Amino acid sequence: MKGTMLYGPRDVRFEERPDPSIIEPTDAIIQLSAACVCGSDLWPYRGIDPVRQPVPMGHEYVGIVEEVGSAVRNIKPGQFVVGSFFASDNTCEICRSGYQSACIHRQPGAPTGAQAEYARIPLADGTLVATPGLPSADLIPSLLSASDVFGTGWFAADAATAGPGKTVAVVGDGAVGLCAVIAARQMGAERIIAMSRHSDRQKLALEFGATDIVTERGDEGVAKIKELTGGLGAHSVIEAVGTQESMMQAIHSTRPGGHVGFVGVLHGVEIPGAPYFFSHVHLHGGPAPVRRYLPELIDLIWNRKINPGKVFDLTLPLAQVAEGYRAMDERRAIKALLRP
Amino acid sequence: MKGTMLYGPRDVRFEERPDPSIIEPTDAIIQLSAACVCGSDLWPYRGIDPVRQPVPMGHEYVGIVEEVGSAVRNIKPGQFVVGSFFASDNTCEICRSGYQSACIHRQPGAPTGAQAEYARIPLADGTLVATPGLPSADLIPSLLSASDVFGTGWFAADAATAGPGKTVAVVGDGAVGLCAVIAARQMGAERIIAMSRHSDRQKLALEFGATDIVTERGDEGVAKIKELTGGLGAHSVIEAVGTQESMMQAIHSTRPGGHVGFVGVLHGVEIPGAPYFFSHVHLHGGPAPVRRYLPELIDLIWNRKINPGKVFDLTLPLAQVAEGYRAMDERRAIKALLRP
Numbered sequence: 105m106k107g108t109m110l111y112g113p114r115d116v117r118f119e120e121r122p123d124p125s126i127i128e129p130t131d132a133i134i135q136l137s138a139a140c141v142c143g144s145d146l147w148p149y150r151g152i153d154p155v156r157q158p159v160p161m162g163h164e165y166v167g168i169v170e171e172v173g174s175a176v177r178n179i180k181p182g183q184f185v186v187g188s189f190f191a192s193d194n195t196c197e198i199c200r201s202g203y204q205s206a207c208i209h210r211q212p213g214a215p216t217g218a219q220a221e222y223a224r225i226p227l228a229d230g231t232l233v234a235t236p237g238l239p240s241a242d243l244i245p246s247l248l249s250a251s252d253v254f255g256t257g258w259f260a261a262d263a264a265t266a267g268p269g270k271t272v273a274v275v276g277d278g279a280v281g282l283c284a285v286i287a288a289r290q291m292g293a294e295r296i297i298a299m300s301r302h303s304d305r306q307k308l309a310l311e312f313g314a315t316d317i318v319t320e321r322g323d324e325g326v327a328k329i330k331e332l333t334g335g336l337g338a339h340s341v342i343e344a345v346g347t348q349e350s351m352m353q354a355i356h357s358t359r360p361g362g363h364v365g366f367v368g369v370l371h372g373v374e375i376p377g378a379p380y381f382f383s384h385v386h387l388h389g390g391p392a393p394v395r396r397y398l399p400e401l402i403d404l405i406w407n408r409k410i411n412p413g414k415v416f417d418l419t420l421p422l423a424q425v426a427e428g429y430r431a432m433d434e435r436r437a438i439k440a441l442l443r444p
Numbered sequence: 445m446k447g448t449m450l451y452g453p454r455d456v457r458f459e460e461r462p463d464p465s466i467i468e469p470t471d472a473i474i475q476l477s478a479a480c481v482c483g484s485d486l487w488p489y490r491g492i493d494p495v496r497q498p499v500p501m502g503h504e505y506v507g508i509v510e511e512v513g514s515a516v517r518n519i520k521p522g523q524f525v526v527g528s529f530f531a532s533d534n535t536c537e538i539c540r541s542g543y544q545s546a547c548i549h550r551q552p553g554a555p556t557g558a559q560a561e562y563a564r565i566p567l568a569d570g571t572l573v574a575t576p577g578l579p580s581a582d583l584i585p586s587l588l589s590a591s592d593v594f595g596t597g598w599f600a601a602d603a604a605t606a607g608p609g610k611t612v613a614v615v616g617d618g619a620v621g622l623c624a625v626i627a628a629r630q631m632g633a634e635r636i637i638a639m640s641r642h643s644d645r646q647k648l649a650l651e652f653g654a655t656d657i658v659t660e661r662g663d664e665g666v667a668k669i670k671e672l673t674g675g676l677g678a679h680s681v682i683e684a685v686g687t688q689e690s691m692m693q694a695i696h697s698t699r700p701g702g703h704v705g706f707v708g709v710l711h712g713v714e715i716p717g718a719p720y721f722f723s724h725v726h727l728h729g730g731p732a733p734v735r736r737y738l739p740e741l742i743d744l745i746w747n748r749k750i751n752p753g754k755v756f757d758l759t760l761p762l763a764q765v766a767e768g769y770r771a772m773d774e775r776r777a778i779k780a781l782l783r784p
Contacts, residue, residue: 197676198700206700206724208675335548336537351717360538360546360730370717377691377713381706384546387727390700 107220108161108425113151114433116161116426124216124224129175132228134167134185138248139218139442140416141428142189143278144369149429152371160217161425163189164252166244169232170222178229184239185232186402187225188251188394189213194230204230204395219425221444233398236406243405245413245441249283250401253439254412255394256367257283257344258401261291263365263388264340268292273329274314275354276344277305279415279439280367282312284342286412289313290404293340297332299325299353305438308414322349329357337362343389348373360384367392416441447560448501448765453491454773456501456766464556464564469515472568474507474525478588479558479782480756481768482529483618484709489769492711500557501765503529504592506584507563509572516568524579525572526742527565528591528734529553534570544570544735559765561784573738576746583745585753585781589623590741593779594752595734596707597623597684598741601631603705603728604680608632613669614654615694616684617645619755619779620707622652624682626752629653630744633680637672639665639693645778648754662689669697677702683729688713700724707732756781 107121124133139162147153169183179185192199192207199207211226225231239247246254257280266272266288274281274288277300288296289312297316298309306317320328329338337359343351346368354364355375366389375387404410418437420428428440447461464473479502487493509523519525532539532547539547551566565571579587586594597620606612606628614621614628617640628636629652637656638649646657658668669678677699683691686708694704695715706729715727744750758777760768768780 197674201701203701203724334537346717348717361541361543366721370721373717375715375717375720377688377710377715380715381710381730384543384730384733385728388725390721390724393724 105221106423107217109158110148110155110161111158112155114149116149116429118423118425121160121220124222126171126173127224128226129173130227130229131173132169132176132179132225132232133171133222134165134225135170135222136165136167136218136220136444137184138166138244139220139422139444140164140248141219141425141432141440141442142252143280145429146433147369147371149433160220162217162219163213164248165214165218165223166248166251167223172228176228179232179234183234185234186247186251186398187213187232188255188398190391191226191231192395193227194395199230202396203393205391205393219422219442221422231395233402235402245416246405246411247402248441249412249415250398250405252394253279253415254283254286255397255401256280256392258287258397259392259394260284260342260344260365260367260389261287263363264342265363266291266293266340269294270339271295271297271333272340272342273297273299273338273357274342274344275299275350275357276368277302277309278344281342281344282308282415282438283412284344285309285312285314286410290410297329297338322353325353326356333359339363340365344368346370346373351375355380355383355385358383358385362386363388365389415439419443445561446763447557449498450488450495450501451498452495454489456489456769458763458765461500461560464562466511466513467564468566469513470567470569471513472509472516472519472565472572473511473562474505474565475510475562476505476507476558476560476784477524478506478584479762479784480504480588481559481765481772481780481782482592483620485769486773487709487711489773500560502557502559503553504588505554505558505563506588506591510562512568519568519572519574523574525574526587526591526738527553527572528595528738530731531566531571532735533567534735539570542736543733545731545733559762559782561762571735573742575742585756586745586751587742588781589752589755590738590745592734593619593755594623594626595737595741596620596732598627598737599732599734600624600682600684600705600707600729601627603703604682605703606631606633606680609634610679611635611637611673612680612682613637613639613678613697614682614684615639615690615697616708617642617649618684621682621684622648622755622778623752624684625649625652625654626750630750637669637678662693665693666696673699679703680705684708686710686713691715695720695723695725698723698725702726703728705729755779759783
């Protein structure tokens with residue numbers, strides 16, 4: 105088959121790869137229906153996370169089950185499935201508490217890479233969720249988004265306890281931040297403030313349910329959020345970037361007793377103890393336990409209540425994956441969908 | 445009157461001070477029935493927090509109302525009252541959400557100092573809670589503890605979501621940590637692991653409801669907590685010290701999805717982003733909103749369901765306040781009660 109490898113900074117190659125095969129009896133092989141490039145793929149692409157040897161890329165996927173291992177009970181060949189970026193058994197005590205992305209048997213979600221024609225998925229029964237039937241083509245982008253970007257935005261909104269009567273601020277206007285706007289709206293938030301300085305992203309945020317746009321960043325962004333919330337700060341703030349500035353912007357935009365849900369992979373961040381102590385802000389986040397939310401998210405998408413697939417503003421044949429990375433790196437695209 | 449002033453590191457003086465008087469119409473003047481030395485008083489006492497000018501000391505108090513300002517409606521002269529270390533209006537939006545220690549009109553709880561014969565209490569109606577009547581002498585230490593040390597331990601246990609079925613670990617065997625053991629027990633925790641290497645404190649922790657004692661600290665302490673919890677970590681961890689080591693010990697002792705409640709005033713702490721991101725741990729804490737809990741805590745104490753006053757293992761006449769600081773600094777006493 106053909107698949108995507110990252111050889112080093114900005115060196116993405118779509119090349120011949122071994123066909124994945126069942127290794128563990130709990131594995132499944134899926135034929136990808138769609139894949140995409142993740143914001144987190146840009147960390148190694150840009151050389152910020154070091155690449156020591158060529159690595160298969162892609163961890164967001166939807167596809168049709170081709171084959172299952174002898175121990176797989178619930179997932180069947182022919183099913184259309186959604187997975188996520190960690191494989192989990194979904195039976196351990198940590199999974200049962202809703203933290204499948206910290207499963208005690210956690211594995212990479214698609215170790216052979218999901219920006220490919222086929223992928224091996226470990227722990228298939230615990231990881232994959234089948235849709236009610238084969239989806240029509242227009243549902244595929246949204247189902248794909250549930251696999252990571254929307255599942256992550258949903259977790260961020262949940263971790264920030266978005267809900268009725270709440271004012272929610274979203275730091276970061278990438279695909280995850282935009283998906284968090286959908287999630288906050290769906291959870292019933294009264295007011296949703298998207299922090300963005302890009303007009304195309306502002307437009308999408310408003311379409312997804314944002315009620316206010318703030319273009320300021322850093323201390324000015326914090327001051328603006330305070331101004332919009334009677335001097336108190338937002339009840340719930342979503343951090344979807346992962347830098348020191350964005351994390352502190354999120355903490356300082358939150359009122360005492362409020363919640364920050366953070367999902368931007370923290371890079372070089374140190375949270376200073378004393379100001380955090382006196383902020384009275386709840387912090388929760390990390391790699392989203394997407395599996396916890398998949399049944400609910402698939403249901404919302406299947407019934408066309410939400411359309412998070414709109415975050416894909418570039419669709420390319422899988423063979424042009426390198427252009428997908430370039431477009432996202434250069435901010436010409438919010439998120440690139442790849443069609444095998 | 446006489447009161448306590450800190451002039452510099454280890455220089456505590458009990459000396460003649462002006463009688464406090466009503467300044468704002470929302471003030472009350474109380475005659476102290478008991479006061480005490482706080483673990484946080486030791487930061488300036490030891491010179492870790494700089495002392496630039498002589499400061500009146502003491503912020504934990506119970507006493508009898510002597511006089512109230514013209515705008516005070518609910519608190520009456522003659523009542524026995526419990527307050528806490530921040531004065532709050534108890535009517536603003538932040539107070540109503542339960543964060544009175546971040547009240548938008550917050551003031552120091554006893555600006556004239558509570559290690560004294562009399563104290564001025566700002567925002568008396570929002571800050572003070574009267575007991576059902578004059579307490580018998582044996583209840584006074586516990587009522588005093590509710591003012592800070594026990595109220596803080598209770599908030600820590602609440603922030604850590606201690607409750608039925610939960611394993612709770614407590615980092616720090618000072619008075620706050622010991623009070624957090626009482627709180628966790630009262631909240632129905634199944635197992636309470638006190639981390640302590642002092643036999644007198646271990647004994648008190650067990651009497652308060654701890655089920656296990658761990659003497660190891662740092663990484664060894666974390667390993668021991670993991671060993672006691674099937675490799676997963678505790679559900680709820682209380683941080684009652686405030687150093688880098690204790691904070692990281694708390695985070696790493698918590699299972700994914702679990703909660704750290706931190707109340708040790710963070711000194712020189714930086715929480716490293718990447719390990720925290722991947723820990724999946726909820727963080728919440730800060731200066732305890734004691735006022736939120738006072739009615740419930742007074743009720744529990746009044747009905748003799750709990751006896752947190754046992755953390756006072758040294759009772760001194762107020763005039764010997766300097767010896768109270770010395771005894772706590774040298775760890776000869778867990779906590780010193782002062783009788784005017």
